[in-house]
Amino acid sequence: MPKKLSDYINPLFSLLISLPKGKIISYSIAAKSIGLDNPRNIGWILKQNKNPDTIPCFKVVLSNGKLAKGYKFGGQKEQQKRLKREGIFFDENGRILNFEQCKY
DNA sequence: CTTTTGACTGAGT
DNA sequence: AACTCAGCCAAAA
Numbered sequence A: 001m002p003k004k005l006s007d008y009i010n011p012l013f014s015l016l017i018s019l020p021k022g023k024i025i026s027y028s029i030a031a032k033s034i035g036l037d038n039p040r041n042i043g044w045i046l047k048q049n050k051n052p053d054t055i056p057c058f059k060v061v062l063s064n065g066k067l068a069k070g071y072k073f074g075g076q077k078e079q080q081k082r083l084k085r086e087g088i089f090f091d092e093n094g095r096i097l098n099f100e101q102c103k104y
Numbered sequence B: 001c002t003t004t005t006g007a008c009t010g011a012g013t
Numbered sequence C: 001a002a003c004t005c006a007g008c009c010a011a012a013a
Helices: A005-018 A027-033 A039-047 A075-085
Strands: none
Touching: A005 A027, A005 A039, A027 A039
16 A cells, blocks of 8 residues: 555654754755655645644755745745744845754 | 646756 | 756646
Protein backbone atom coordinates (compact mmCIF):
# COMPACT_ATOMS: atom_id res chain seq x y z
CA MET A 1 0.00 0.00 0.00
CA PRO A 2 1.79 3.11 -1.18
CA LYS A 3 1.65 6.16 0.97
CA LYS A 4 -0.36 9.14 -0.10
CA LEU A 5 0.92 12.66 0.12
CA SER A 6 -1.57 13.42 2.86
CA ASP A 7 0.17 10.77 4.97
CA TYR A 8 3.15 13.10 5.15
CA ILE A 9 1.22 15.99 6.67
CA ASN A 10 1.67 14.92 10.27
CA PRO A 11 5.36 13.94 9.93
CA LEU A 12 6.12 17.33 8.44
CA PHE A 13 4.16 19.25 11.04
CA SER A 14 5.83 17.26 13.80
CA LEU A 15 9.19 18.09 12.34
CA LEU A 16 8.36 21.79 12.25
CA ILE A 17 7.10 21.80 15.82
CA SER A 18 10.27 20.08 16.96
CA LEU A 19 12.54 22.64 15.33
CA PRO A 20 14.58 24.47 17.96
CA LYS A 21 13.92 28.16 18.44
CA GLY A 22 15.80 30.19 15.89
CA LYS A 23 16.18 27.29 13.47
CA ILE A 24 14.71 27.21 10.00
CA ILE A 25 14.59 24.61 7.27
CA SER A 26 14.56 24.63 3.49
CA TYR A 27 11.96 22.93 1.33
CA SER A 28 14.40 20.36 0.01
CA ILE A 29 15.81 19.44 3.42
CA ALA A 30 12.34 19.20 4.88
CA ALA A 31 11.25 16.97 2.03
CA LYS A 32 14.16 14.59 2.46
CA SER A 33 13.70 14.50 6.22
CA ILE A 34 10.25 13.03 5.92
CA GLY A 35 10.92 10.81 2.93
CA LEU A 36 9.74 12.94 0.03
CA ASP A 37 11.89 13.86 -2.94
CA ASN A 38 9.84 16.61 -4.53
CA PRO A 39 10.09 19.92 -2.62
CA ARG A 40 6.96 21.21 -4.32
CA ASN A 41 4.99 18.73 -2.30
CA ILE A 42 6.12 20.47 0.86
CA GLY A 43 4.38 23.56 -0.41
CA TRP A 44 1.21 21.61 -0.96
CA ILE A 45 1.33 20.19 2.55
CA LEU A 46 1.94 23.58 4.13
CA LYS A 47 -1.14 24.91 2.37
CA GLN A 48 -3.15 22.31 4.27
CA ASN A 49 -2.06 23.94 7.51
CA LYS A 50 -5.19 25.07 9.33
CA ASN A 51 -3.42 26.28 12.48
CA PRO A 52 -0.60 28.65 11.56
CA ASP A 53 -0.38 29.64 15.21
CA THR A 54 0.32 26.05 16.19
CA ILE A 55 2.30 24.84 13.20
CA PRO A 56 5.32 27.08 12.54
CA CYS A 57 5.18 26.78 8.76
CA PHE A 58 6.89 30.16 8.52
CA LYS A 59 10.14 28.34 9.30
CA VAL A 60 10.21 26.80 5.85
CA VAL A 61 12.24 28.87 3.38
CA LEU A 62 13.73 28.59 -0.10
CA SER A 63 17.04 26.81 -0.56
CA ASN A 64 18.70 30.10 -1.47
CA GLY A 65 17.83 31.66 1.89
CA LYS A 66 14.92 33.76 0.71
CA LEU A 67 11.20 33.40 1.34
CA ALA A 68 8.67 31.70 -0.90
CA LYS A 69 6.30 34.03 -2.69
CA GLY A 70 3.09 32.25 -1.91
CA TYR A 71 3.11 32.12 1.86
CA LYS A 72 -0.53 31.57 2.62
CA PHE A 73 -0.94 33.51 5.85
CA GLY A 74 -0.23 37.12 5.01
CA GLY A 75 2.50 36.83 2.42
CA GLN A 76 6.26 37.26 2.66
CA LYS A 77 6.05 40.28 4.92
CA GLU A 78 4.12 38.41 7.57
CA GLN A 79 6.47 35.43 7.34
CA GLN A 80 9.48 37.69 7.70
CA LYS A 81 7.90 39.32 10.71
CA ARG A 82 7.42 35.98 12.40
CA LEU A 83 10.98 34.94 11.63
CA LYS A 84 12.36 38.15 13.07
CA ARG A 85 10.46 37.38 16.24
CA GLU A 86 12.51 34.16 16.37
CA GLY A 87 15.72 36.12 16.11
CA ILE A 88 16.26 35.67 12.37
CA PHE A 89 17.53 38.71 10.49
CA PHE A 90 17.43 39.70 6.84
CA ASP A 91 19.64 41.71 4.55
CA GLU A 92 18.37 44.42 2.23
CA ASN A 93 17.66 41.82 -0.46
CA GLY A 94 15.32 39.84 1.75
CA ARG A 95 17.84 37.07 2.24
CA ILE A 96 18.35 35.51 5.64
CA LEU A 97 21.58 36.45 7.39
CA ASN A 98 23.69 33.54 8.60
CA PHE A 99 21.49 31.23 6.60
CA GLU A 100 23.89 28.32 6.92
CA GLN A 101 23.97 28.64 10.70
CA CYS A 102 20.19 28.85 11.01
CA LYS A 103 19.56 25.87 8.82
CA TYR A 104 18.44 22.71 10.52
C1' DC B 1 -10.22 11.48 -18.96
C1' DT B 2 -6.60 15.28 -20.10
C1' DT B 3 -4.50 19.57 -18.85
C1' DT B 4 -2.88 22.95 -15.83
C1' DT B 5 -1.07 24.50 -11.62
C1' DG B 6 1.84 24.92 -7.78
C1' DA B 7 4.61 28.13 -0.78
C1' DC B 8 10.59 24.27 -5.43
C1' DT B 9 15.32 22.88 -6.98
C1' DG B 10 19.48 22.48 -9.44
C1' DA B 11 21.82 22.83 -13.56
C1' DG B 12 22.61 25.31 -17.70
C1' DT B 13 23.01 29.73 -20.50
C1' DA C 1 23.55 38.25 -11.36
C1' DA C 2 19.46 37.18 -14.07
C1' DC C 3 17.06 34.12 -16.76
C1' DT C 4 15.47 29.77 -18.65
C1' DC C 5 14.23 24.84 -18.40
C1' DA C 6 13.27 20.11 -17.17
C1' DG C 7 12.08 17.25 -13.41
C1' DC C 8 8.85 16.32 -9.96
C1' DC C 9 3.82 14.53 -8.87
C1' DA C 10 -0.69 15.25 -6.24
C1' DA C 11 -4.78 18.15 -6.70
C1' DA C 12 -7.81 20.91 -8.91
C1' DA C 13 -10.06 22.46 -13.01
